[in-house]
Amino acid sequence: MNGGLAGEQQSSAMQVVMIGLGEEKFALDAGLVREIIDPVPVTQVAGARAFVPSVINVRGNVIPLADLRIRFGMPQLDNSADTRIVVIEIEIDNEPVLVGVTADKVYEVTEISQADVQQTPRVGMHWKPEFIRFIAKWREEFVIVPNMERILN
């Protein structure tokens, strides 16, 4: 992940990490992603909001583990050999916060070009439109570029 390169090509292309959640593919902005780790034991936090049900230990830091599947109303699958945790850094109240995101599968780091960007359709979607930055096309498939700040706030 070359941050500088991603920055230069911001205008035309965007580096993303392609992850799978249920049947859908999501493209996370590579600039947000800090690391991708194997599943670790989770600690449930009683009374927390449903989409951040637990915390995990990542290199000595206790960080929240978010479940996007709950936010998008998808069924939760049990961990499989493909399950990974993508650690991303987002801003909440102007402070950087590390958050783990469970992914059923991590495909690859790739580029999607601005030309492929589609407007988020207002109808025919059962997801809240504010959770989605835009929808892009990748290898003849539609992928969702989620708005992580919105989803986690």
Place this chain on the structure above:
Amino acid sequence: MSAMDPAEVFRQEASELFEVLEGALLDLGQCPDDRELVDSAFRALHTIKGSGAMFGFDKVASFTHEFETAFDRVRKGEIKPTQELISVALAAKDYIRALIEDPQSTDDIIGEAILDDLKRFVSADKPAAPVVEAPLLSPPESKQAGWHLYLEFDSHILRNGSNPLDLLEDLCKLGPCFVVPVTDGIPFLDEMEPEDCYLKWDVKLHAACTKDAIDDVFMFVQDEMKLTLSPLQRVEALAPVPLFQLSEEEPVIAEMAAPVVEAVAEQPVARAKPQSEAKPETKPEIKREAAPARREDGKQERGIATVRVQAERLDELMDRVGELVIAQARLTQLAASGSDLSIKMIAEEIERLASSLRDTTMGARMVPIGSLFGRFRRLVHDLSRDLSKPVEFVTSGEDTELDKTMIECLADPLVHLIRNAIDHGIEDTATRAANGKTDQGRIELAAVHSGAQVLVTVKDNGGGLNTARIRAKAEEQGLIAAGAVLTDHEIHQFLFHPGFSTAQTISALSGRGVGMDVVKRTIENMRGSIDLSTRPGQGTTVTLRLPLTLAIIEGLLIRVGEGRYIIPLSAVEECVELTAEDERSRGRNFLNVRGNLVPFLRLRELMAASGAPDQHQKTIIISTGETRVGLVADQIIGNHQTVIKSLSKLHSDVTIFSGATILGDGTAALILDVAQLVSLAQSKFEKQHINEAA
């Protein structure tokens, strides 16, 4: 890394000296006769002048010099430090601070005005007749040909960078000196420490200078040396007489010069104080009467060697210790699961070391809260003058220690609270008189340990909160419906509402309604809480409850269902088994502990634990202050050194946990927030009571 900007070093040092100076000046306002205070103020000034010149702050040096000259007359006891003089001296101090911190923004004219004021005060009330002490301070010079000095330095003086030879050179500048080194302290070569100073000096100074001039030469090393000083008469003295001794315990300049044997009949003796008059031959060793206890403490602290460490390094050290503690927990767990005895021994050894290393590191971060309290004395002094409300400011518990980060965070909230207390709390003199109170208001600032918490209280004896007015204001702002039933306590909570102010007029100090909400937020960010209590006509008390530390605590590790949790050990009173009888009383959530009813919470319900509960449920009794509450868990695992990691913003809505930690197996465990659990249990308990009563 260690190459610090020398000017920065000076700034740091100066800021400490300013605190000393300010404290001494303010104290002097209370007890103008305390010579010790005058001396300590003078010493601070002198050091600022000296170091200022050394680091190129020439303006500071020259201004301080003028200040010092004016203040010298106070030191000589020629004039009394009046309140007005102290106000000017404080202004002068502020000006020097400004010169050091932000030289661009200062104006020479202000400095000159301050100096003029200072000189005016100092010269205005020149006493008609010299004060009795004055001639004693500088014995009649005409009669003496100089001084006989015997210098004995502490052996480690060279390590502190002082060079006795330089001091001797300075001494020579006062007049012709006859210096004889005394070599009898030099040990054999093989016992000699190359860095120690073994020489002593016998000096005859043939100059009619004052004793103060000699003291000034040794001002910076007076704690590390023994100076024996006697006036040199025309007839040589037989032996040096220890007139005053400067030592660790009593580094105080004696006020009187006692005569040498030949001089017994001379005039100074006649004027000397009774005790030396009674037995002048017994080498009178004059010590000042015991200073107030508080000062004594200060003296002792100075004796202890201290090292200046950058705050970031302490933070780094704490982080490393945190990581070590976590690694040690893993080792202990690994050792416990194996059967290798020697590994177990090492694990235990490391556990012991890690725990003492943790305590030491935390200790290094602890700062007495007194350093913070000192700052507010000036605030109270200025506010009370500006508002013409005489206020007595009383502090207690200055030696209560808190983590340094917390001390820093506490400064702003306390400023708000003290301002509020003086501006809103204390009534004006007329109102006080009408209510039969003394003219002088009283603000008490206190810190005290209470279990795992430190309580900091700001208490005034003013008019108390006006509940009706707060309520009216809350209704006006639409925060509550008119006629809603609220307890006084609930109404007072509106004070913490952003933008809420009941002050009729907006003063320069307060009334804009910005403050109390900030105070509350700051305290809550420190995992503390804030309480208000008020009695109409008698005053208001604001209590801040703060955790002792932010970094590592001793915890009790428990298991509830599959999950493991930490309870801060300092809150745990005892652990009891939940009896079958308690177990049966499903509906009634309190148990009987030696005759006392203690409400309890079932953690399994709270944590929505899955799986079957353990057959023998354990109850951990926790307490905050007076209140005791039981927590029912499946298993008590044991002690755990808990490195506190804060929970992220995503979990800021979860109140029953105060943080998280990492266990030996690398999983995260949550730390229970005792105060929250107790209030939760209390409210449940009370509801139940109401239901039962109904």
